[in-house]
Amino acid sequence: MKKVKVLLTVPVLLVALSGAVFSLSSCKSKDAKSTSLAPAAAPEAASQFGNEPNTLISAAHQITFVGQKSGEGYFSPDGKNMIFQSEREPGNPFYQMFVMNLTSGETTRVSPGHGKTTCGWIHPSMKKVMYSSTHLDPETKKKTEAEFENRKKAVKARYSWSFDDSYDIFESDLKGGHIKRLTKEKGYDAEGSYSPDGQWIAFASNRAGYTEKLEGEDKKYFDQDPSYMMDIYIMKADGTQVKRLTDSKGYDGGPFFSADGKKITWRRFAPNGATAEIYTMNVDGSNQKPVTHLKSMSWAPFFHPSGDYIIFGSSVLGYSNFELFIVDSEGKHAPVRVTFMDDFDGLPVFTPDGNHLSWTHRNTKGDSQIMMSNWDDVQARKLLGLPAADPMGNGALSANITVDDAKKWVYYLASEELGGRATGSAQEKIYTEKFAQAFKSWGLVGGAQDGSFFETFEFTSGVNLGVKNSLEVVGSFKKKYTVSKDFEPLSFSRVGNFREAPIVFAGYGIKAPASDKEAAYDSYKGLDVKGKWVMVLTDLPAEISTQRRQYLNLYSRLQHKLTVAKNEGAIGLVLVNGPLSGLPEKFGKVKYEGSLSDGSLAVVRLSTNAAMEMIKYAWKDLSVIQRNLDKGEMVEGFTIPSTYMTANIDLQFEKAKGVNVVAKLPVRGAKSSILVGAHGDHLGHGEFGNTLAKGAELGKSHVGADDNASGVAGVMETAQYYANLNKTSPEKLKKNLYFAIWSGEELGDLGSSNFAKSLKKNHTMEAYFNMDMIGRLRDRLFVQGLGSGDKWAGIAEKISVKVNTPLVVQEDPYLPTDSMALYLVNIPTVNLFTGSHVDYHTPRDTAELINYEGIVKTLEVLQGFIDTLQVAPANFVKYQKVGSSQNKLEGRTFRVYLGTIPDYSQEGVKGVKISGVSKDSPSEKAGLKENDIITEFDNTKIENLYDYVYTLQSVKPNKETTIKVLRNGSPIELKITPKLKE
Structure with missing residues (x-):
């Protein structure tokens, strides 16, 4: 079959609009001689792209x-x-090449000033530029005069780009001097770009x-058309080692490298x-697709610096409206x-950081100028179904603290790919490696005790059923029960064999004291359960008043019933x-709900059917019992007659390692240091x-954009800012800066x-600044823990x-966040916090809801603290021990207060180890000390x-009551008087 070939006469786009034919000059495009032969947007093509309005570009303006x-x-x-081509000088109707300083606006011509010039590029060294030119053509003067004559004619000839065979590629310095010819072969050599390494x-x-x-x-x-044999080539920057990459018939042109130089x-x-x-x-020319x-x-493609997507111009909407x-x-x-927008938009290019877009816009009069706008990479990725950007991608981050950079970090951390970032997870390894890579690239060194960027610690992370689990009456x-069908052990059960013992039903298993507004509730009233199994219902009575439920809710938690x-x-x-x-009853993989393997009770969940059958043997109906209990009635407990339960609990606990990233x-x-x-x-x-x-929402990724991708973004932005400051103005820094992702x-x-405990007693850490949830700034910023330091x-x-x-400002340093761990080793601390919200600890805490301008404002406050300490004498802020009558780690809704600070990192400790006591608290007055292990309190x-x-x-x-502790392995009994909270 014979091919049909349309004569091609332009290197650029010819657009027919309102009967006028005009062209946007560009070395990256061409079109058919007759626009009637080039189809407008076909219906099937129009359905192949997203056409919904969006805000990918904003603040567009002409430059x-x-x-x-x-x-x-x-x-x-x-x-x-920016290097660009422009017809702006008298005496020459053709494009010349100019470099514009985007800070000052000054423009310098770098091409010779005569002949045709196109396709410029600035070398990565910033010492030279490249462009294509015909200035060595002996016919230049003649062609120039002919062009002037053509433009004087009343009826303009159709504009066509000349594939002039005298076009060659040249280089020069940034002022247009030291011109060097790089190609000498006959033919059109143009459309050049440097590789990222130059x-x-x-x-x-x-x-x-x-x-x-x-x-x-x-x-x-x-x-008929010299572009028919146009192909892509590659050569060394000095013009040697030329290699042809494509050999397809038709016009291959406009090649650009990806930012990593691989594509x-x-x-x-x-x-x-x-x-x-x-x-x-x-x-190398392989894998063409x-x-x-x-x-x-579709033409003039350009990679986003991430390499994940490409921007281009297309006539898919019709030649009168390239988009x-x-x-x-x-x-x-x-x-x-x-x-x-109306008219022509094409020749797009991203700034190296990917935050802005530039392109050429041509209006109906035929004038073309360069435009600039902001670019929303986050939105682009969503529209294309791409994962969140790598914040450390090519040129992605600014050295300054910016909204765009904060957004990159939050969207990266709060992405579905990182799956909620559970401690010890595979995802934790991914993002901690990313942080270390970033710190290292900015010139920081490892800040962990061993000099690396990573500090690991072991913790219990999960539980599996062993092969020896059994339950029988x-x-x-x-009756013998089947594990994972009729019953399953709970993760905080004691493991081992449990002898045959009677079974006592004790309602909801709640024991709550009376308060000034609520009566006592005692599921165990009249029951003797010593040495027996106790069967209880989960949750709490369903049909009681809201006030009663709120009160009993505190005593109905599973661990409390235990x-x-x-x-x-x-x-x-x-x-x-x-x-x-109405609760779902699913047995299978046992859920890790905390390990209490040092406890003394077996804990199992039994199916409702099995329980009803067992209680029926006592001539009772569990449905009737539960209905009465739900009304708030006190139903007397009972023993299931002549029935004894025996069990073997086999739980295999998993250990995992969490990873801190610490940089200096x-x-x-x-x-x-700070x-x-x-x-x-x-x-x-x-x-x-x-x-x-x-x-x-259950089971979905808790991506934690505010908690605490926002805080991490703050750390990373602050680290990069001060790393850059240390390079440009080292005299402004007097103290080391450590940055940690816990x-x-x-x-x-x-x-x-773990980090606080590993600090040597003679450490030089004089202050710690923590950021936990700084992504929802509304009308105020909470600056917490100021009582920890005198200034x-x-x-x-x-x-x-x-x-x-x-x-x-708030004084209390006993906060449920990482700042307290450092405060407990006598370091003055400050915690920045923008407040809680309804999305806290749910999958709804997503990156779209973050106030990124608010993060930047929060970091301005942090900078104020850091800069103050940088110019102050060492240990300018003195540590203060603070008394707190509202110790949050003893429970935000507790009635009484002791002033103990539990050590939440303890494992394998039988009892409760404390990290310290609050000043002037009952615990301090009783004589409790750091590292005491509480083994008995109020005869419990x-x-x-x-x-x-x-x-x-x-x-x-x-x-007054008693509290027993182990101190250095020795038992001690102390007297303590709990205080009612204010």
């Missing part, structure tokens, strides 16, 4: 104004200069049409010139429309949902920590506690008059934190 035609602007690697040049050339023997249709088509994108015209698609290939299939004129589009680099997603009623049963002398606890609960910015001559930190971990899919997800905060400040309040006062952010045995919490809820205030 060139001189002359009627300017276009094709390309940025220098630092983004501070060692290679990719370009387009039709030289093969002059050097190869063409026959038949090939010769005919080349004679090239270009546009390939069909042999008949009617359509063009966007292609990519490896730099299209990424668009729009069947229109910009983006497509992912693999071509898996339909392209998405970017511009929604014997006696008059006999403590009550133990204190009553039971050997095991059997939990049953009950037929009226060493300052010459520094004798003390630490800045935030926690990177979160709740995974809700299986770790205290999820507040409900219903359909792990295990959601499990109890595990990472920060914090005064510094905050000075900062408040300098920043435009209202501050709320304490084996774990839950025992301690339960006892705190029920102890009588203002009445």
